[in-house]
Amino acid sequence: MSIASRIRIEDVRVLADDWYILKKTVFSFQRSDGTWQRLSRETYDRGNGAAILLYDPGRRTVILTRQFRYPAFVNGHDDLLIEVPAGLLDDAEPEARIRAETLEETGFCLRNVRPVFDAFMSPGSVTERLHFFVSEYAPGDRATRGGGNEDEGEDIAVMEVNIDEALAMIGAGAIRDGKTIMLLQYAALHLFSRHDA
Ligand SMILES: Nc1nc2c(ncn2[C@@H]2O[C@H](COP(=O)(O)OP(=O)(O)O[C@H]3O[C@H](CO)[C@@H](O)[C@H](O)[C@@H]3O)[C@@H](O)[C@H]2O)c(=O)[nH]1
Numbered sequence: 001m002s003i004a005s006r007i008r009i010e011d012v013r014v015l016a017d018d019w020y021i022l023k024k025t026v027f028s029f030q031r032s033d034g035t036w037q038r039l040s041r042e043t044y045d046r047g048n049g050a051a052i053l054l055y056d057p058g059r060r061t062v063i064l065t066r067q068f069r070y071p072a073f074v075n076g077h078d079d080l081l082i083e084v085p086a087g088l089l090d091d092a093e094p095e096a097r098i099r100a101e102t103l104e105e106t107g108f109c110l111r112n113v114r115p116v117f118d119a120f121m122s123p124g125s126v127t128e129r130l131h132f133f134v135s136e137y138a139p140g141d142r143a144t145r146g147g148g149n150e151d152e153g154e155d156i157a158v159m160e161v162n163i164d165e166a167l168a169m170i171g172a173g174a175i176r177d178g179k180t181i182m183l184l185q186y187a188a189l190h191l192f193s194r195h196d197a
């Protein structure tokens with residue numbers, strides 16, 4: 001059921017439109033008891049994105065990246081950040097974009113890409129909807145060394161990690177990127193057989 005009839009937008013102001021767009025919107029919202037309440041909310045619009053987990057079920061490995069992320073550093077993460085390959089869509093189709101992004105960042109040329117879910121990662125303030133994918137890979141699928149776009153400041157290292165080690169790294173705080181944790185847990189539930197050693 002649409003909730004559009006419960007929202008009346010009264011004013012939209014652009015606070016910043018440099019790299020991405022920050023807006024302040026004043027609107028009235030009809031509460032569940034029928035009364036109207038006036039609210040003001042800031043929204044940060046970076047467009048939508050896509051992320052992917054490359055996995056090799058036979059060798060029990062996944063592909064991760066490591067790069068400097070200033071927003072994580074400035075909030076207490078004094079290390080490079082480990083992530084799955086990801087990027088913003090720039091208005092492209094999610095699957096086409098994640099194929100191009102994976103090649104650019106990791107050098108892997110993907111064969112069979114599967115969508116698994118999409119999610120709002122910070123819905124109180126960021127509009128972005130992130131599309132999640134998985135794809136099997138084999139070592140021979142790596143066409144280049146990847147590394148990202150140097151002109152844009154990217155300096156990306158590629159890691160091949162055992163899935164059980166990757167899951168342990170979440171508990172140890174060595175992996176602390178949300179989209180990466182979501183895809184690794186999806187992989188543990190659905191992509192790898194359990195190791196009952
Ligand atoms: N000049 C400038 N460049 C920027 C800025 N913010 C980002 N960039 C550059 O813009 C490029 C974006 O690369 P993508 O691969 O498309 O995105 P990403 O940064 O890897 O991933 C983003 O989206 C993911 C999916 O939503 C996110 O998970 C991730 O945190 C990040 O925001 C990168 O080269 C990055 O350095 C900025 O404020 N100024």
Ligand SMILES: [Mg+2]
Nearest residue numbers: 085086087105
């Ligand atoms: Mg990226």
